[in-house]
Amino acid sequence: MENNFCGIMFVIMATVYTNQSSNVAKTYLLMGLFLVVIVGLGYFISAYYGNPGLLYIAIIFSVVMNIASFWWSDKIVLAMSKAKPAKREEYFDLYTVTENLSITAGLPMPRVYVIDDPAPNAFATGRNKEHAVVCTTTGLLQKLDRQELEGVIAHELSHIGNRDILLMSAVVVLVGFVSIISDMFLRASFFGGNRDNDRGSVGNVLAIIGIIFIVLSPIIATLIKMAISRRREYLADSSGVLLTRYPEGLAKALEKISSYNMPMKVASNATAHLFISNPMPVKKNISGESISNLFNTHPPIAERIKLLREMI
16 A cells, blocks of 8 residues: 555555646746737727727737736735735744645745635645745634644645646736626626717627627636636645655545535635635535536635545
8 A cells, every 4th residue: 555655655655746848838838928918908998999099009018918927926826815924923823734744745835825814725826836825714723723724734835746726826917807897898888988979880890799708708718717626626636745755634624625505705706716625605506516517717625535544
């Protein structure tokens, strides 16, 4: 059994190091896609209003937002989550657990933040391992013992080591602003803007395209989050076990996290994919099973716990 476990850990470690370059490539791909989408929106809106200047504004905007998503996505996420720095004296266990596991993982000590919220949850963010943040809720610290907390922090440090964090944080900024721009256009097309009759059928077609785009944008955003979230959570669970050598710690932590059925006060669809567990309420059917699993940003916790306990 011990040899099998070591074999599994070796395979996981190899996957982790391979995944670093993959996540960097995905981040640049996302930024390139964002640039294309915003420029496309700018062209579409400039044609609709007959104002070529709007296209140049869109190009400048897309470049600025790409820069912002790289350099300040962590600050934006922390502000949206109303997170505050965790002082060592006040949150001694959180600070020392993070410090010890960072040394074990060979990572720089990340900044540590806390969200004042009774819902147990945690996430990591930042543009790289030198500028990383680990954030937990006060509810998590109250409900977990030290071994369980180690499991959660090891999971979040794995996101940092795997370089998931930039990709995860950039999605919040880039996808969010695409939706905002689309929504602004839809509102303007209905309540104002150029309504000259000489636009004719072309204007009507553009208006229809705009409506289709705004309807599809939240679905596209969900699919993008799904694509980067589900496999990422499984990998972080597994590679986190490399640090603690105690799968049961994270398994018990996930059980406690999933047993809390109230949403976070500061939860939003924009940041939900960042957390170790979905902070938004999950719709269930009469038998108590979750529905619309296809659009969940997280894999089922029961499946994650099962896989962790198979490592014991």
